[in-house]
Each structure stands twice: as C-alpha cells, then as structure tokens.
Amino acid sequence: MHRVRRRLRNNRLSSDGAFPSTKERPMPTTHPIPPGSEPLQPSFIGLHPELCFAPTWLSRTQRGYTSLTAKEFSGTTCAHRLAVMLLLGPLEGTDMALHRCGNASCHNPFHLYAGGDAENRRDKLLHQGSHPRWGMFGLTRLAGRHHVHMPHPLVLSKEASRLSMNFDNFTPGKCVRSAWLHPTYDGFRQLRATAMSGEVVGAHRKVYTLFNGPLDKYDIVSHACGDPTCLNPFHLFISGRQPCPRDFDVKHDKRFRLSAEGLAMIADFGKGSADIAKELGVHPQTVVSRRANLRRSPNTSW
Structure with a gap:
C-alpha cells in the first residue's frame, strides 16, 4: 500500500512540466492550452531524468527497439536514433545512438547519447547484471488509449557523448528549436533537406509521434505556440485531418x-x-x- 501511494505521488507533473524528484510531494498542476487551440488528442505527459520513456503506440522489434516511418530516410528508423537527431544533434559517420539506461525500447532524451562501438560495448557490460531488474520508482502512465511505461533503471551509463548539447527537458512555457535541422519550403523543419512538405516530413510530426501519441498521415499537427519551427511536445496537438x-x-x-x-x-x-x-x-x-x-x-x- 505504501508503494502504491508513493507511485501515485510521483505520477504528478511539477510546475515546469517535468516529473518531480521521487522525494518531492507536489500538488497536481495543469497547463492550459491557449484559447481556440484545444488539442484533439492527449497532450505530452512529461519526462523524468531517471525514468525511461517507452510508449505502447510504437511498433517494437523482438529485440525491443521501437521505430517509426521517416520518408526522408525511405523507410523506418529506430525511435531512439530519431530522438537523438531531432533533439541532441546530427549523427555523423560511425556515430551511434546509445542508451544510458540499457533499455532498447526507451527514447527518453535524458537517457540517450552519441557514441561509438567502444562505448556500446562498455555499456553492455555495465547493464549486464542489472536487466531485467528495475528500481522501485517505475511508473506506468495512461496516454489516451495507450500507455507509457516508465521503468526505473538501476544504473545509467556515464560515458561521454560525441555531441556537445545536453538535453534540459521540455517545459510548457518555452519553445524548443534545433538549429541544425533543415527548413522545409513551407516553414517547418526536417532531418534531411528534401523537396517534401513539412506536413509530410516535418520534424514536429516525428516529435509528436515519439512523445504525444499515434499519428495518422492525414492528421494535421499544429503548434499552440504559433511557431512552426518549435519541437516542444507540450506545444503540439492534432488540430484536425486533411479534408481530402x-x-x-x-x-x-x-x-x-x-x-x-x-x-x-x-x-x-x-x-x-x-x-x-x-x-x-x-x-x-x-x-x-x-x-x-x-x-x-x-x-x-x-
């Protein structure tokens, strides 16, 4: 019973949109959407630096990796790799998107970094004795008709990242932009320079799918902040569907x-x-x- 109560306390968002420390006991808070921009799908539930983020709306391989379609890459791409490229920086040459938590289905940017084969081998040794065991502060959050599993890894890798940028969380009141992304001809951002529209390859659509919920290609993703270059999932919502x-x-x-x-x-x-x-x-x-x-x-x- 005490553990259930503790999990319920930790299931609340703090005032800046991040999950609170497991030692804090905040009151529940809400973050209103600007008038006239009511979302038609559940909004982003937030991230915690220590807990994984593994939603059930993404397809998963037998090895546990989740993926989604990226037209500019002519196929499906691992979700954790897309999260690194969208929020931490471009991956070049032998760069690999690695998990500090060792959880293949997680794409929490706090748990991701760019490394190589040597770092990957050391991480595997680090996590060898910790899986499939988890810490006591794991959560499961309801997101519409789906769930987000947020297990608590026993250990996080401290390997240095090849990318200099550190992820500092999403907050409701601040836009998030990635300067290295390419502009689309209609004002959005994309991972690779193409002649395709942002309503097809827009980085904001990938962020929505990664963190907010499932997305049909005919769904229109809008920005509550009004900035088409913003990638903050707190600001993204489905405003309707393509009329034809x-x-x-x-x-x-x-x-x-x-x-x-x-x-x-x-x-x-x-x-x-x-x-x-x-x-x-x-x-x-x-x-x-x-x-x-x-x-x-x-x-x-x-």
Whole structure:
C-alpha cells in the first residue's frame, strides 16, 4: 500500500512540466492550452531524468527497439536514433545512438547519447547484471488509449557523448528549436533537406509521434505556440485531418495514382484487399490503409 501511494505521488507533473524528484510531494498542476487551440488528442505527459520513456503506440522489434516511418530516410528508423537527431544533434559517420539506461525500447532524451562501438560495448557490460531488474520508482502512465511505461533503471551509463548539447527537458512555457535541422519550403523543419512538405516530413510530426501519441498521415499537427519551427511536445496537438485524403496523396505521394473507379473498388468491401490490389496494380497495404481510413471516417471525401 505504501508503494502504491508513493507511485501515485510521483505520477504528478511539477510546475515546469517535468516529473518531480521521487522525494518531492507536489500538488497536481495543469497547463492550459491557449484559447481556440484545444488539442484533439492527449497532450505530452512529461519526462523524468531517471525514468525511461517507452510508449505502447510504437511498433517494437523482438529485440525491443521501437521505430517509426521517416520518408526522408525511405523507410523506418529506430525511435531512439530519431530522438537523438531531432533533439541532441546530427549523427555523423560511425556515430551511434546509445542508451544510458540499457533499455532498447526507451527514447527518453535524458537517457540517450552519441557514441561509438567502444562505448556500446562498455555499456553492455555495465547493464549486464542489472536487466531485467528495475528500481522501485517505475511508473506506468495512461496516454489516451495507450500507455507509457516508465521503468526505473538501476544504473545509467556515464560515458561521454560525441555531441556537445545536453538535453534540459521540455517545459510548457518555452519553445524548443534545433538549429541544425533543415527548413522545409513551407516553414517547418526536417532531418534531411528534401523537396517534401513539412506536413509530410516535418520534424514536429516525428516529435509528436515519439512523445504525444499515434499519428495518422492525414492528421494535421499544429503548434499552440504559433511557431512552426518549435519541437516542444507540450506545444503540439492534432488540430484536425486533411479534408481530402486523395488530393493530399496526389500532392505528396507520387506513387499514388488511383482513378475514381479504383477508389470506388476499394470502397466496396465485398471484395478482398489482395484481389483489388492485384487488379489495380498497387501494394495490398495501400488498399488496407484506404479501407482503414474509410472505416474511421465513412464520410471522408477522397
């Protein structure tokens, strides 16, 4: 019972948006969103320097690593590597994104640093005796329909990072910008210089997915602060969906070339996805994704 009460106390945010020390007993606080900018999804729950951050909305490999799609990298990328590049600095040459906590599913920037093979080997030896055991102050936070697991690692690596920047947490009242990121033509920031729009490859969309919750490609991520270069998850929220998914695809996905007849075939659920994909000459996942969007929003304009 005493441990449950202690966890409930530590489950509150401090006034600066960070989790309090496990020795503190603060009163609950709230951080209002500016009028007219009410989020449609749960807001960021905060980070703690000592606790991991492992949300359940990201896919996970058998080795425990989480990942998400990054179009500018032409595929999926490990979540912890994206967190380093977005918030700590660019990774060059033999640089590796390493976990000070030894938890492969964690992408808490407090627990990440840039190192090499030597540091990675030393970290493995350091964490060899501590896993799968955890400290007593771990938490599990509810985030919408998902959870964020925040175990307490018994030991954190002290290896020096190849990047000079230190992460100093997210606070509700302060914008976060990463000067090394490339601008998009429509005013956002991205990891690599491309001709794609920020509503497709924007760094703010990756930050939202990493720290706030799941994101559909048709979801519109807005900034409560009004600064399109800001990467503070406290300032990011889903403000709506693209009004016409077909126009969005035609504009941003050069591989998507379905006629009105093809779209009507997809909307007819009487035929299997694989058969329709073969007939239209598209990947089966294209049909599955379109049908998922139709089930979610039956009245959506294509």
